[in-house]
Amino acid sequence: MTIDLDALYIDLHRHPELSFQETRTAGVITRELAALGLEYVEGLGKTGVATSIVGGGDGDGPVVWLRADMDGLPVPEQTGLPYASTARGTDPAGTDVPVMHACGHDMHVTALLGALERLVATKDEWSGTVVAVFQPAEEYGAGSQAMIADGVLDRFPKPDIVLGQHVTPLPAGVVGVRPGTQMAASDGLTVTLLGRGGHGSRPQATIDPVVMAAATVMRLQTVVSREVDPRDVAVVTVGSIHAGLKNNIIPAEAKLELSLRYPDDEARANVLAKVERIVRAEAAASGAEQEPVIVTDHSLPPTINDADATARVVAAFESAFGAGSVIDPGMFTGSEDVSWFARECGAPLVFWFWGGVDPAAFAAAQAAGTVEKDIPTNHSPFFAPLMHPTIERGVDNLVVAAREFLA
Amino acid sequence: MTIDLDALYIDLHRHPELSFQETRTAGVITRELAALGLEYVEGLGKTGVATSIVGGGDGDGPVVWLRADMDGLPVPEQTGLPYASTARGTDPAGTDVPVMHACGHDMHVTALLGALERLVATKDEWSGTVVAVFQPAEEYGAGSQAMIADGVLDRFPKPDIVLGQHVTPLPAGVVGVRPGTQMAASDGLTVTLLGRGGHGSRPQATIDPVVMAAATVMRLQTVVSREVDPRDVAVVTVGSIHAGLKNNIIPAEAKLELSLRYPDDEARANVLAKVERIVRAEAAASGAEQEPVIVTDHSLPPTINDADATARVVAAFESAFGAGSVIDPGMFTGSEDVSWFARECGAPLVFWFWGGVDPAAFAAAQAAGTVEKDIPTNHSPFFAPLMHPTIERGVDNLVVAAREFLA
Amino acid sequence: MTIDLDALYIDLHRHPELSFQETRTAGVITRELAALGLEYVEGLGKTGVATSIVGGGDGDGPVVWLRADMDGLPVPEQTGLPYASTARGTDPAGTDVPVMHACGHDMHVTALLGALERLVATKDEWSGTVVAVFQPAEEYGAGSQAMIADGVLDRFPKPDIVLGQHVTPLPAGVVGVRPGTQMAASDGLTVTLLGRGGHGSRPQATIDPVVMAAATVMRLQTVVSREVDPRDVAVVTVGSIHAGLKNNIIPAEAKLELSLRYPDDEARANVLAKVERIVRAEAAASGAEQEPVIVTDHSLPPTINDADATARVVAAFESAFGAGSVIDPGMFTGSEDVSWFARECGAPLVFWFWGGVDPAAFAAAQAAGTVEKDIPTNHSPFFAPLMHPTIERGVDNLVVAAREFLA
Amino acid sequence: MTIDLDALYIDLHRHPELSFQETRTAGVITRELAALGLEYVEGLGKTGVATSIVGGGDGDGPVVWLRADMDGLPVPEQTGLPYASTARGTDPAGTDVPVMHACGHDMHVTALLGALERLVATKDEWSGTVVAVFQPAEEYGAGSQAMIADGVLDRFPKPDIVLGQHVTPLPAGVVGVRPGTQMAASDGLTVTLLGRGGHGSRPQATIDPVVMAAATVMRLQTVVSREVDPRDVAVVTVGSIHAGLKNNIIPAEAKLELSLRYPDDEARANVLAKVERIVRAEAAASGAEQEPVIVTDHSLPPTINDADATARVVAAFESAFGAGSVIDPGMFTGSEDVSWFARECGAPLVFWFWGGVDPAAFAAAQAAGTVEKDIPTNHSPFFAPLMHPTIERGVDNLVVAAREFLA
Helix, strand or coil: CCCHHHHHHHHHHHHCCCCCHHHHHHHHHHHHHHHHCEEEEECCCEEEEEEEEEEECCCCCCCCEEEEEEECCCCCCCCCCCCCCEEEEEEEEEEEEEEEEEHHHHHHHHHHHHHHHHHCHHHHCCCCCCEEEECCCCCCCCHHHHHHCCCCCHCCCCCCEEEEEEEEEECCCEEEEEEEEHHHHEEEEEEEEECEEEEECCCHHCCCCHHHHHHHHHHHHHHHHHHCCCCCEEEEEEEEECCCCCCECCCCCCEEEEEEEEEEEHHHHHHHHHHHHHHHHHHHHHCCCCCEEEEEEEECCCCCCCEEHHHHHHHHHHHCCCCCCCCCCCCCCCCCCCCCHHHHHCCCEEEEEEEECCCCHHHHHHHHCHHHCCCCCCCCCCCCCCCEEEEHHHHHHHHHHHHHHCC | CCCCCHHHHHHHCCCCCCCCCCCHHHHHHHHHHCCCCCEEEEECCCCCEEEEECCCCCCCCEEEEEEEECECCCCCCCCCCCCCCCCCCECEEEEECEEEECCHHHHHHHHHHHHHHHHHHHHHCCCEEEEEECCCCCCCCCCCHHHHHHHHHHHCCCCEEEEEEEEEEECCCCCCCCCCCECCCEEEEEEEEECCCCCCHHHHHHHHHHHHHHHHHHHHHHHHHHHHCCCCCCEEEEEEEEEEECCCCCCCCEEEEEEEECCEEEHHHHHHHHHHHHHHHHHHHHCCCCCCCEEEEEECCCCEEHHHHHHHEEEEHHHHHHHCCCECCCEEEECCCCCCHHHCCCCCCCEEEEEEEEHHHHHHHHHHHHHHHHHHCCCCCCCCCCCCHHHHHHHHHHHHHHHHHHC | CCCCHHHHHHHHHCCCCCCCCCHHHHHHHHHHHCCCCCCEEEEEEECEEEEEEEECCCCCEEEEEEEEEEECCCCCCCCCCCCCCCCCCEECCCCCEECCCCCHHHHHHHHHHHHHHHHHHCCHCCCCCEEEEEEEECCCHHHHHHHHHHCCHHHCCCCCCEEEEEEEEEEECEEEEEEEEEEEECCCCEECCCCCCCCCCCHHHHHHHCCCCCCHHHHHHHHHHHCHHHCCCCCEEEEEEEEEECCCCEECCEEEEEEEECCCHHHHHHHHHHHHHHHHHHHHHHHCCCCEECCCCCCEECCCEEEHHHHHHHHHHHHCCCCCCEECCCCEEECCCCCCHHHHHCCCCEEEEEEEEHHHHHHHHHCCCHHHCCCCCCCCCCCCCCCCCHHHHHHHHHHHHHHCCCC | CCCCCCHHHHHHCCCCCCCCHHHHHHHHHHHHHHHHHHHHHHCCCCCCEEEEEEECCCCCCCEEEEEECCCEECCCCCCCCCCCCEEEEECCCEEECEEECCCCCCHHHHHHHHHHHHHHHHHHHHCCCEEEEECCCCCCCHHHHHHHHHHHEEEEECCCCEEEEEEEEEEECCCCCCCCCEEEEEEEEEEEEEEEEEECCHHHHCEEEEHHHHHHHHHHHHHHHHHHCCCCCCCCEEEEEEEEECCCCEEEEEEEEEEECCCCCCHHHHHHHHHHHHHHHHHHHHHCCCCCCEEEEECCCCCEEEHHHHHHHHHHHHHHCCCCCCEECCCHHHHHHHHHHCCCCCCCCCEEEEEEEHHHHHHHHHHCCCCCHHHCCCCCCCCCCCCHHHHHHHHHHHHHHHHHHHH
């Protein structure tokens, strides 16, 4: 039996699902796991799935966790691919939105299923235990904790090492990984600014939340531009702003959704304090009669790669794929919730990125200095990793790295 | 037969409908017109209704048009009234929204039906023709033109005078009206700012439309604060702002809805030019690769009361309701599309405001200097005219004013 | 003896002096008063001068005060006139600045001296007393109070009527005056925003007062654009902003000078409260460790023309200069401190504007809709009233108006 | 003979001079050089001084350049030191300003004179040539190029190595240095925004440059917050903003002085383009009739330490001062013009920082997380390096490093 990984990938890509709604995706996964003869637990963290493979011998040996995330994003796909998504979903606010695998989680699921098939087929060659975790809701930063809350760490052997990977706009064939902080810590905040509504022709009778929100957005820029050491990484993104239903009604409130990034907890405390200070002061500048409401929707730790384990993975990759196949991509400002699986057990983590872009196109963009502009990145409506060799390499990465730790 | 105006008003208030969707409201109106024995034309401007009454004699005499508007607003009612609306509707963007008669059009319809009943009952006392127009979509500034496009001016005798009224937060018992410009001209614009989306952690790869929108909103304040003569009336309201679906995705575009107000066409041209200049320049400041898209959703002329006809109405009101019952409320910055009915025929217009607030509460707020804050105004979720004497007075106003012009 | 008013005007124009420094100007005035055989008091309010003329008879009759202001402005003259100013002065901060009669006070002094000569020559024709007041520091809004503090109201007969005039960009030949509020109330504020200085390359160690000031300026726009009734007059101008000495040093503070305008005391209280709220909140948004310092530099009352006295002046002007020579120019947003002379005694005031622009040029600009742009206004470096007929008309205005009240 | 370095330092500290005005400082230097029996050339780059010492033997051997900068800053000293500066100077705009050695160049001059005395005294112990360069106008980023233009590289032997140092808020006893980019590249820009002036009460007749400037400052924040990779170093500081002379005159223009920082030429081009784009677009948003004028006042290359030479200096320091006495302080966002001396000749450069803060105070601040706040940094009015051991260590640093390269 061999999984048709191409067909699997295309199917997943066509049917992305929003966070914690990955029921169809979970169905595809469990169908394939069953076909591989594996038992699994489903419904972990609502829609997550986990399984395990015991290697040759008596099961002694290290426990290696392999993790893939499952969810899509509310992004309207514009890739023009024959298998582009036209799916829609209902977001937590009840709004009907387009959905797309704009972050490549379909590739992650495909690669992990492919790796499991290979590890099953070769299980006499290694000893120890592989635990495979298909995690929901990475985009909410909530899926790994939800699986832990549902007992995934108790129902499977605890990890000696946690491995994970992410497809990214590097050239195909290249893996990027570094010891230490690989990805930033992150918080997602919802800020509700409370004004007073009224008729659009009588602003003096209102406290205009649109102006309050605009002034707040402009002032929030100064956290990064003026208040953080220019040598430190910090991001303050207002990813959404919503107020009002009609040009001639001044609404009573405005909502901002913020995504914040930093390398560590000290920076987090620093930036969060500044953001809150600005939000409250801008409400005061508007004469708001109610304090703004600031809610933390999720809070992600930094993704820190264990130095020794990372060195082993790098060596294994260079041995398998050739010298020059691994680069240090620097710290990424994106964030991940994979590290909770390792943090909870004090286990080391290695999380790497693998490229999905045509190397020639990448080189051309690099020569033209237009990488940022021409190479669609994760979360773009144009994000479209090459199917080949990305799928194969994703499988190989997991197998090579896992085998490095399995006895 | 007597219409139960209280029950009618409560029924309309409980069942507000968005612009061009006033089918239930039209049904209530035609039911009452039929009960009065009047013929009517429905479906004018989609959901509008018109009827006429010929006075005693042979129908000779002036043609007096009486107009009431019918639509509600996407406002979540918070009045706490026993008959508060819990209705919802679907706005043009397909979004499910709460609906409320936050502008008092339910009162307008009630008063006009009451006036028609009285005019029918007394038709031997006057000669000429009364045409009653129940107009949809005043809130879009589109209903009167839609009724004209559907031939209302051809299917009924053309007006010698157009009369209309609006309930407002003046003390009950008071009418406000002035010759000349009574209400401002207005344009409703939708501005779409085009950036480039991407991951919230990588702003450098995007052109952030949230920041572009915020900077635009802040700059638009300077049209009124710096570029218009401080003695002139001008309003630039950004009534809605929408961008993004999620904190960690920078969206590709932002939408602003603007409501602009001015006393005349020269000021309109001036303000529109400045708004466009700012919108385009702020997009350029962001390095936008596409020009913003600016669409005029509606454009309302100023509401100008004919001097002679207004003097007649004022005299008739003072005679009927006592000296001091009519005040000059100044020009209002709100706008209306009623004047199209008059403009199309070169007929004079008189449009007045009548108060719906408890006089004691109004006087107390005035003494405390808190009228703006304590007296809910049109479009507020707390807007709630007293049923009595507002309904009766609305009926009286129409009858007295109409009789002034009917022979 | 006849004063050469042309030479006098050119001399004054060439030698403008800053507020409370009008010593040369006072010398010119006293020289001319002496030549007219008039006694005077100098040094009133530092550099002010006053004199009086008793009419024929025994001095019985009304006391008419005529007032002219004397000071120039820190504006670099760019009129290109042969008699353009190249003068410089030292402002209160000790800075060397260019000085120009950019507000036409040289014309005011010239006209008053010309009027005095005429009134002296004709004093047998009238009875009563004319008091002529040459006031310093109108531009600081401080000169009239300084003269009062120095006893001008005690050392001269108190006024039965106070008259004053201002040259303005109306067509020559036209006087603008209205009963009621003729000019706005005004406050001048200095706001010092306190941050923390440091090296320009290390913003994180500072509290950047330049950004604090910029955010404050942007937010202050919303007072007029959002918080004042669009039908009311209000101006919030930040006339100066100063911070820092060098690109690579972040300074410790920033200074803003604000000019606020409103029609009455209620609006003043309202606007001042909003300005203070915004200034304090923007400092808080910056995380300022010290409260901003807000100082009121001057506070001018509205200039309110007495209704009856204004009617008399208008009638006298129309009789003297023809029908159509007087217009109602509306309320001006500029401010004056002339009214203190009247307020202190409860005397009526009439303050009018007379035009100094070539009527053909004015008409052309009006036709082209470019009056604001093409006709240089008071305080512009291009402000240049025609010498003729402006000087003669300024003299005539004062004589005609004074004679209206003199017995 | 021994120079009294304490007295020398105090004298220099009390008498700081602005850039290119260091005549008294040059006089002190030449007096001391003469006392050491050294010939010198003065007037290089207006006020710079250079000298040389030939070591024992025939002068063969490497040429080591040692550089100190001389100028003070327009900062009002607030250290409260008994020898605090009360000096004043006239800046290029002709403004009288306070002057302070807020960047420690007095310490640099003192240390270099002390080192020269030591090198003279020991010249039999080494061979080669030491060239000592006392450079003016480092704060303008213009002094080294001015000295080169005046022939310093021709009148003295060209360097085989250029060495320089800067006192900084590290603990006394610690040197910070790193191979590669040690300090950022920098540009200083003056931006003149051109509006149209007028009376403060009539903003509609003006193009308000204060608002234009404020909007520009706010928008410039987005270069760093949105348009630069969060992992890259970039600073956009508006160090000064000036417009207007009086609250009631809207000025015709505003001036901004910007300091920009980046690690390399690619980043420079990128940031400069964005700054220019924003400045031009914000002028357009104001409806400016003239383009803003953007002038580059100075442009500093990155300060790049030669890897091999830096390793030698580090080893020499650790040998002389103990292990742990040298740290990698990371790249500094400050900039220097020292590297022109090396760049012009293709010679290697080593530029290090030495600490001048009481170690106990530094440790306490670090423990409290208040280093940024409590330890005054260069350009602060409170900047005050300890005299001891900072002077001695500055001397030792130069001697040890120079001797490392001298044969």
